[in-house]
Amino acid sequence: MGEAIVVTSGKGGVGKTTTTANIGTALALQGKKVCLVDTDIGLRNLDVVMGLENRIIYDLVDVAEGRCRLNQALVKDKRFDELYMLPAAQTKDKTAVTPEQVRDIILELKKEYEYVLIDCPAGIEHGFRNAIAGADKSIVVTTPEHAAVRDADRIIGLLEQSNVESPKLVVNRIRPGLIKSGDMLDIEDILQVLNIDLIGIVPDDEMVIKAANSGEPTVMNPDSAAAIAYRNIARRILGDAVPLMQLDRKPGTFKKFKKFFGLG
Amino acid sequence: MTVKSKHVRIKGIKDGLVFLLDDKCPFEDLLSELRFKLEHSHQNILTGPIVHVDVKLGSRPVSEEEKDAVLDILRGQGNLLIRSVEALEDPSVVDSDALYMVSGMVRSGQVLHHQGNLLLLGDVNPGGTVTCSGDIYILGALRGMAHAGVEGNEEAIIAASLLSPTQLRIADIISRPPDEWETRESSMEFAYLTNGAMQIDKIHNMVKLRQGLNVFKGV
Known part of the structure; x- marks a missing residue:
């Protein structure tokens, strides 16, 4: 039986879909059998980020309503044999499926896959409840901004009330320069407010935008700092103790990390 | 109509009956259930010789009128003689x-x-x-x-x-x-x-x- 992890944030635009795609791909790189599930019905993006948009035949709603079998709706990744994606419907809205239906689908997927990553829509309404219905664990993505941290806090509160295991935090889009000058929230500050375990920090990286537009997850490119960060998160999910990335860097190059420090 | 006995419990003691009234449910529910119980059940207990009754209201904060409402219902049953009414005070007030x-x-x-x-x-x-x-x-x-x-x-x-x-x-x-x-x-x-x-x-x-x-x- 595999493990279902929901990636959520509350606020939109902090990088849920990017994180889902990259962690999923990184787990596949490690040889794991992975399925990504997009629950953002009506605003699906995961397929675009993964570059699988043109391969979609059926979607989540079709499976829930019994128009096709689960296996028919799964889209196989073009790079990995053991990476699949279950796309969301684009023509319906969040209420097209119920949390119970999603839970059944996730349960079915967990029999087949070692990791099921669920991409959650923004917000705390029906779509959120759908996404967390079948999840065992959760990852909360935030950026170093007050608004994003506030929403992450709200989401953590809701997750703590649900059956999902206590969430792990990813701080995305960090700009070390701005933190140093005091214009961006420190990671320490964020952790003090949210008070949950940190599972990874991801630096702001132009490569992520390029990669998303070309439908090629960033993790595939080992020259990108964000790629290393996502690979580290995947390894931590697998249980490795990987030190946090040191974001202080010499100007112009991300390749030289001066020092590393331990987790926790 | 069937009422599950959750708000009103009647217990027999050596020399009478104890009415244990729930202190969490809405007061109206309590009254209607009490009325129902007296009218529809325990026929052989509630008719016949005079029985002493102790009423326990639990920690519900009750006004005098509310207390009377409960007692009126019990008095309606001719053979019930009310011996005592016990109401614990609301712990948060104490x-x-x-x-x-x-x-x-x-x-x-x-x-x-x-x-x-x-x-x-x-x-x-x-x-x-x-x-x-x-x-x-x-x-x-x-x-x-x-x-x-x-x-x-x-x-x-x-x-x-x-x-x-x-x-x-x-x-x-x-x-x-x-x-x-x-x-x-x-x-x-x-x-x-x-x-x-x-x-x-x-x-x-x-x-x-x-x-x-x-x-x-x-x-």
Whole structure:
């Protein structure tokens, strides 16, 4: 039986879909059998980020309503044999499926896959409840901004009330320069407010935008700092103790990390 | 019509009956169930010779009229002789000085309310709310909103290990903390009202405000 992890944030635009795609791909790189599930019905993006948009035949709603079998709706990744994606419907809205239906689908997927990553829509309404219905664990993505941290806090509160295991935090889009000058929230500050375990920090990286537009997850490119960060998160999910990335860097190059420090 | 016997329980004792009335359900439900039970069940117990009855209302706060309403129903049954009516007082009213302790975090969007005085072991995050009819003491960081004395008690105070709230309210007074609060030395502080204005002071100065406190003077 595999493990279902929901990636959520509350606020939109902090990088849920990017994180889902990259962690999923990184787990596949490690040889794991992975399925990504997009629950953002009506605003699906995961397929675009993964570059699988043109391969979609059926979607989540079709499976829930019994128009096709689960296996028919799964889209196989073009790079990995053991990476699949279950796309969301684009023509319906969040209420097209119920949390119970999603839970059944996730349960079915967990029999087949070692990791099921669920991409959650923004917000705390029906779509959120759908996404967390079948999840065992959760990852909360935030950026170093007050608004994003506030929403992450709200989401953590809701997750703590649900059956999902206590969430792990990813701080995305960090700009070390701005933190140093005091214009961006420190990671320490964020952790003090949210008070949950940190599972990874991801630096702001132009490569992520390029990669998303070309439908090629960033993790595939080992020259990108964000790629290393996502690979580290995947390894931590697998249980490795990987030190946090040191974001202080010499100007112009991300390749030289001066020092590393331990987790926790 | 079937009624599950959940609010009214009738117990037989050596020399009569005890009516145990639930103290959590709505009062109206209680009355209708009591009426139903007397009319429709236990026919052979409730008719016949005179029986002594003890009524136990639990810790429900009841007015005299409500008490009479219960007794009227029982009196309607000719053979029931009411011997005693017992009502425990509401525990929160009895012990208004007690400190109720809760641990955990009040996150954005969550509301913690307590009737009485509250001691929270944990943080209140921005967007989180703590309201209380008495004092609020927080062993942790207060970054959200705290409202002490919600029912109008202007004597109420708000104390926190780290007092950097988005807003403070005591009784009807609302105060936005000045920005310099954030950068003040981090000692434990509390907020109180004097002449309708919010004041902040270090926790050890609370003695000046609360004359009745037990003060430790050393041995």
